[in-house]
Amino acid sequence: MNTRSITAPQRSVAGLPMGALAAGLGFGCVALIPLLMDDPFLIHSLIMVLFFAYMASAWNFLCGYVGQLSLGHAMFSGVGGYVSVLMFTQLGLSPWIGMLFGGLLAAALSVLIGYPTFRLKGPYFTLTTIAFAEIVRIWVENTNDFIGVPLKGAEGLVVPAAGDSLWAFQFSSKTPYFYIILVMLVLVMLATRLMERSKLGYCLKAVRGDRDAAEALGINPTPSTLTALAISAFMTALGGSFYAQFFRYINPERNMGLELSIDMAVMTIIGGQGTVAGPLLGALILTPISEMARGHLGGGLPGLHLVVYGLVLMACVLYFPKGAIAPLGRLVRRLTDRRGSRP
């Protein structure tokens, strides 16, 4: 059965679809974790899983639905991060405001870059996105000062401590960060769900299916893809701002490097692109693997975690070409069908 189906009849409990109910329960349980367990390492690890789930969902909003592989999304993350940090350090504005400005700037930049690049297909599109992102990263890495704004090149920027303050997006405990990224993830997943059922979602899926056929049905691919790209870039930039505030540090390699773009894409592909829950599942599978590989193997053999990534990706493409969400969805349906057929 189609895992991407968005019109299949749904079971409901008290008027709420089963899927929404299960998601609500799941996120409710996750929200209880910091109240029940006070382990900073566990909370930090969960924040990383939620962060990558958020970033992969933002990537999936466009690339998963339109079927194009962008490996330049980290550029938007960097723009969001740098704008929020600079507005805080240079203008004294709250990072929350900087986050919005960063998002808007990333959206505008994405439209400028997307207009010529979305005419390209397949590997040409992917290579162009890498090229644009790398140009920006290398420029930032080699620029200490831009029209009086200190970027500090490869060294990066440190966010000055401002104490425990919601306004300054700084907390002494990790728990507030946990709840912020959890809310961000829920919002991006809701936005994806809404988009999926809207005209925009159908247009993107049609373009992914066959561009000529989509055009013959009255769909102009350019405005649809650019709209989704701008929203995706905006959300990615918000994630980048969160990352900078969480570590209170930003540099080009961490915040806008190719590795971050690969993480977003691979997590979505492994979880299930073009689905709401796929990126979350991908992050749940890959983030712990990545952390373990980095922690236990990375010291002796740098880059080994990327080999592990590659192996997981190969296994997934071979056995679950629609992502891990497909067999999981089948299992859930089988269980609910069995329960539903009981007298």
Place this chain on the structure above:
Amino acid sequence: MTTPILEVRGISKRFGGVQAVKDLSFTVGKGEILGLLGPNGAGKTTAFNMIAGFLRPDAGTVLLDGINIAGKRPWDVCKAGIARTFQLSKPFGDLNVIENLMVGGFCRTSDRGKIRERAEWMADFLGMGRQREAEANNLTAFDRRKLELGRALCTEPRLLLMDEVVAGATPSEASEMVELVRRIRGMGISVLIVEHVMKVIMSLSDRVVVLDYGELIADGEPQRVVAEPRVLKAYFGERYVQSRA
């Protein structure tokens, strides 16, 4: 002939050294089924693509209800009231039947409820009601063709362009398609059909036009046109015509 819905006037298209279509003119009447015939390479699909907006004509005009649509992009042509199917069907493979049909509906409205309702009706109209939740990838080749036809109909066209819709179909499937096209005409939709299966063209078309080397060589009732020496020559060669004489 009835009032024309489509008037093609002197369209031409050249690809490098090849003149694919040369000064082609014909009309399609309101509620008419017009067959577009010709041997392989005659320029039928090129003409089709120029009308549907996938190719820009080098010269000439294409009037839909008197408005020139030549050179417009495919999505604008669709919104103007022309829908098309493709020689090789192009379903959206990972969407199910209803979702495929719904994509067409967004051409006219954004009301998801209405679109869904029409898609459900269309699935029944196509005889695919029991497959409505089936993924397009899992359909047979003929069902994919029907699905593509239904998707085009969901755009609520005034003129439907059909490119070889019974290619590779079994005789019973071909009969089913002929019946479907008649019902589509019954809905007041004009049809321009490119087809190689003569049995289908002869039983369906009110009128046929024949192309050869990009030029119009015949236009008229099917029975008369297929007996014309120029048409026989185009399909079977000079010797065949001489042997019949």
